[in-house]
Amino acid sequence: MDFQVLKDSVYSSPAFVLDETEAAKALAMLADLRNQCGCKVLYSIKALPFSAVLDMAKPFVDGFSASSLFEARLAGEVLSGQGSIHLTTPGIKTDELDELSLLCSHISFNSLTQYQRYAETAGALTSIGLRINPKLSFLHDDRFDPCRQHSKLGVAIEELSRSIGLDQIQGLHIHNVFSSTDFTPLIKTVEKLQHYLGIGLAELEWLNLGGGYLFGQIEDHRPFIELVKKLKNDFGLEVYIEPGKAIVGQAGHLVATVIDRFVSDGETIAILDTSINHHPEVFEYQRQPELHEHDPDGQYSAILAGCTCLAGDVFGKYCFKAPLAVGDKVVFNNVGAYTLIKANRFNGYNLPDIYVSNSLRVKKLKHYDYQDYRRQWLAD
Numbered sequence: 001m002d003f004q005v006l007k008d009s010v011y012s013s014p015a016f017v018l019d020e021t022e023a024a025k026a027l028a029m030l031a032d033l034r035n036q037c038g039c040k041v042l043y044s045i046k047a048l049p050f051s052a053v054l055d056m057a058k059p060f061v062d063g064f065s066a067s068s069l070f071e072a073r074l075a076g077e078v079l080s081g082q083g084s085i086h087l088t089t090p091g092i093k094t095d096e097l098d099e100l101s102l103l104c105s106h107i108s109f110n111s112l113t114q115y116q117r118y119a120e121t122a123g124a125l126t127s128i129g130l131r132i133n134p135k136l137s138f139l140h141d142d143r144f145d146p147c148r149q150h151s152k153l154g155v156a157i158e159e160l161s162r163s164i165g166l167d168q169i170q171g172l173h174i175h176n177v178f179s180s181t182d183f184t185p186l187i188k189t190v191e192k193l194q195h196y197l198g199i200g201l202a203e204l205e206w207l208n209l210g211g212g213y214l215f216g217q218i219e220d221h222r223p224f225i226e227l228v229k230k231l232k233n234d235f236g237l238e239v240y241i242e243p244g245k246a247i248v249g250q251a252g253h254l255v256a257t258v259i260d261r262f263v264s265d266g267e268t269i270a271i272l273d274t275s276i277n278h279h280p281e282v283f284e285y286q287r288q289p290e291l292h293e294h295d296p297d298g299q300y301s302a303i304l305a306g307c308t309c310l311a312g313d314v315f316g317k318y319c320f321k322a323p324l325a326v327g328d329k330v331v332f333n334n335v336g337a338y339t340l341i342k343a344n345r346f347n348g349y350n351l352p353d354i355y356v357s358n359s360l361r362v363k364k365l366k367h368y369d370y371q372d373y374r375r376q377w378l379a380d
């Protein structure tokens with residue numbers, strides 16, 4: 001990404017820029033992994049369901065994974081029959097089951113009660129599995145940990161073998177890490193699965209290993225390749241992965257402009273024409289996003305703040321080589337996943353325009369305006 005171009009160009013501000021080169025890199029890397037071990041790759045569209053991303057991913061993946069009826073519909077529209085759609089969610093509703101079963105090739109029920117309620121109907125149309133909670137925590141923050149105490153996600157592994165025969169389902173689904181840069185959790189999880197289910201695994205057709213691994217930031221893919229080959233070999237399983245952030249995380253930039261600058265209790269405050277409402281995880285998890293202009297040795301510091309009424313609408317304190325001035329543009333990096341999808345128009349500030357860029361071109365794909373805001377808030 002040429003950041004000068006990003007800042008000099010005709011981008012309106014704030015802008016979300018989809019970096020096609022980065023996304024293509026991630027997709028090619030995963031396609032290569034798929035060739036090496038024979039796993040199937042699904043894009044977990046909840047990370048960024050923008051159509052340009054889905055169209056781009058389509059030739060490189062075996063399908064999409066979805067968390068809801070709307071995601072399944074969108075996935076179905078883009079794939080138009082050319083690929084699998086996997087669904088797992090605690091949120092299946094009775095009146096959505098028929099459509100979900102038609103749309104999805106695979107459904108992993110989140111609980112035994114969900115399974116008992118829906119498996120018979122859905123099973124006539126789609127491949128049925130269960131989401132398993134392996135009860136192995138690799139995260140210190142409960143908010144991200146599907147295996148926390150009293151988890152709502154998946155059937156406890158020790159309960160599975162007691163309650164239903166593996167001959168009654170076609171597959172299993174596991175997902176128990178977040179942004180992992182190491183395959184150890186996956187290896188330990190599969191070991192535990194084998195310990196509990198043993199050769200019973202051979203009764204299944206597929207195993208979905210979930211998302212949560214940042215494949216692009218893991219040097220050595222060999223442990224993963226060996227694991228998948230072994231699962232295919234020993235049990236005849238089709239093995240799926242469903243990365244989200246690993247595909248789009250590094251493929252998004254948020255460009256914003258400084259619209260005011262002043263000093264507050266001795267610190268420079270730079271107000272941006274964006275806010276944490278365009279990147280809600282900054283506030284949700286109190287994480288400071290990476291800023292392209294930040295220079296740890298820079299002598300001029302400023303607190304970058306959003307433009308809404310919330311006192312805590314703040315991105316954090318950054319250092320710069322030169323003082324920030326009104327009109328300067330700044331770029332937040334690695335904001336491709338879980339940003340736009342969570343973005344909102346709190347305070348009536350518009351959503352960013354969406355651009356796609358590669359080494360040859362920059363193109364505006366989406367612009368929201370007052371009519372979109374009005375449509376959302378005027379009663380029918």
Ligand SMILES: *Cc1c(COP(=O)(O)O)cnc(C)c1O
Binds near residue numbers: 044065179337
């Ligand atoms: C969120 C999620 C994913 C994708 O996770 P990433 O961290 O974006 O790779 C995949 N599968 C399930 C079940 C999920 O909840």
